Amino acid sequence: MTKKALWILFATMAILIGLYPTLYLFLDKKFGLLNTKDNGLFKNIFWSLSFYIHIISGGLALLIGWTQFSTKIRVRNLTIHRQIGSVYVISALISALTSLYIALYATGGLFTSLGFICLGFIWFYTTLTAFLQIKKGMIANHEKMMLYSYALCFAAVTLRIWLPLLVILFNDFISAYQIVAWLCWIPNLLIAFLIIKRIEKRETISYR
Template identity: 50%
Template structure:
């Protein structure tokens, strides 16, 4: 039963990661039709006309989607053992994507809807995502596979916030009767529980603490 449960959990994990990672493609297509119509209710006209914000926004969701799409497969021990070269290649793609998306995300966090609470939430997420990914790179360069694994678990937990945000936001918007209060909460709720889960996962796997 435990094996069946693990397979179901793995399937949901992969399904959600792939499904949400493809969201930027659809969003990008719709954006060509009418960007302002999609964002008008949440962003000012001045911000929508800002080339830097638009560049940061589309860079963030595009490369973030790429990181989400390729990152989940790295957790398959069978895949790692059978395809070490591919594991390394995908790891490089993931880290580059995180670096680009994370920096763009940190920039657009300053313009997050919902005021200081939302800005701090998404800004903290971007910093943690960048930091854990950098440490993952640093530790594998130093040959410390165990710590590399730990940092990459935390990194993808931060990356998976893209999924949990889309799960929580509709429910919270309904519960609170509005987008703004829900968005302030989800700015933290989309990633803090993920990091807590990652912490206990690391402990369960009996990996060294960092």
């Protein structure tokens, strides 16, 4: 029951935050985290284009990516699993690439920028590696890399969980944002690593 409840919570958060970018279609452009940006930055067409491509493609990746871990979908309809996977890979790679540029303008300076640049780079690497592994027929390696990839994609969710807590703790948005630039994804990777090790241990026992 607990496992099912966690799965539902996981999927719900992914869907809600995955749909979050649609709010920018209806609300003022200085909405959410954009409130911290200097007005001059909005005149940078390349930054604006990169930002909206990043949140739309990233939102789509988050919105559909969780379904890839559903055994029911994978077993019952492998074609749908592959089609969703293809859309996820393309969306994630685009979002990761654009994040590298917009991270240069991250609120909080160099420390914040480095956190988001590392996130974008590792997300791109794990996603591309997952794609290359499945093209080679290396399913186990593909599944591991996809788990890492989506753990990084899920940083969009964990950032929104950690940030208000850190703001309350430090009573300062800048300090909180500098920390969350790292905290939103490093624990996610650790959890993914532990899940993979648990799966490997289970498989090792089943082969004995």
